């Protein structure tokens with residue numbers, strides 16, 4: 001990936017080199033020609049509140065798909081369910097044709113679907129490089145096999161360090177590798193979160209609000225990295241609130257409201273969809289409208 005290529009695609013409205021959504025209707029739950037992820041009847045309630053109630057959802061391989069919706073729509077809960085960090089009440093889902101029900105987050109990640117996590121307080125006290133190494137798959141060192149296998153642990157560590165440094169170089173964080181992750185700027189933290197997720201060589205990356213708290217100067221660079229993931233053959237599913245970002249880089253957009261998929265389609269379909277406008281305006285203007293009615 002050259003940085004020129006990154007800049008060229010960043011923030012542009014042009015679709016990827018191949019239109020992988022050709023002929024797909026903008027209908028909630030529509031089947032995709034080559035889905036990498038399929039979810040069916042996925043439900044999760046908290047007490048009496050139904051947070052997620054997705055009848056059917058497919059994510060097309062090799063695309064950037066945005067998951068959007070008003071606050072409390074169930075986006076994070078759906079992310080957590082699909083990646084094994086929360087338990088469904090009902091439903092099933094598969095990744096690359098393999099059923100994932102019941103698998104924990106670590107095993108889901110090993111199967112090739114990873115999600116980014118915000119840097120927790122504990123992780124901010126580790127160096128950037130240690131953050132990367134912690135994210136590596138199958139850390140033999142953690143298994144305490146004993147000193148007679150240390151040579152093997154060291155071999156793994158060397159390979160991981162090489163991979164970590166290559167990724168840090170790609171995300172322009174190599175010169176920060178021995179600094180505490182907590183010293184990074186908001187945008188650099190987002191880059192580290194993305195770089196960490198790539199340590200396990202995934203085929204699908206799920207990004208949770210990749211632009212939150214990012215200085216506008218770094219937004220273009222982050223957008224470039226996201227489009228580069230797709231251009232490298234990965235599938236990207238991301239949750240984001242910034243509409244310019246969403247409309248600018250998404251091949252496909254899925255809209256969640258009250259836990260359900262109420263619309264999906266290309267950016268131009270979503271912009272023109274009255275249900276989407278209503279879902280957003282309804283959520284944003286509910287209070288002032290009610291207040292006015294009371295006068």
Ligand SMILES: Nc1ncnc2c1ncn2[C@@H]1O[C@H](COP(=O)(O)OP(=O)(O)OP(=O)(O)O)[C@@H](O)[C@H]1O
Nearest residue numbers: 046049050051069070071072073074075076077078
């Ligand atoms: N652990 C939990 N316990 C109880 N309620 C929860 C829990 N997690 C989520 N919820 C509720 O489920 C609903 C969906 O929440 P979720 O965080 O998934 O929405 P979201 O679309 O990600 O919202 P936001 O855009 O504000 O992050 C909300 O009403 C939320 O209060």
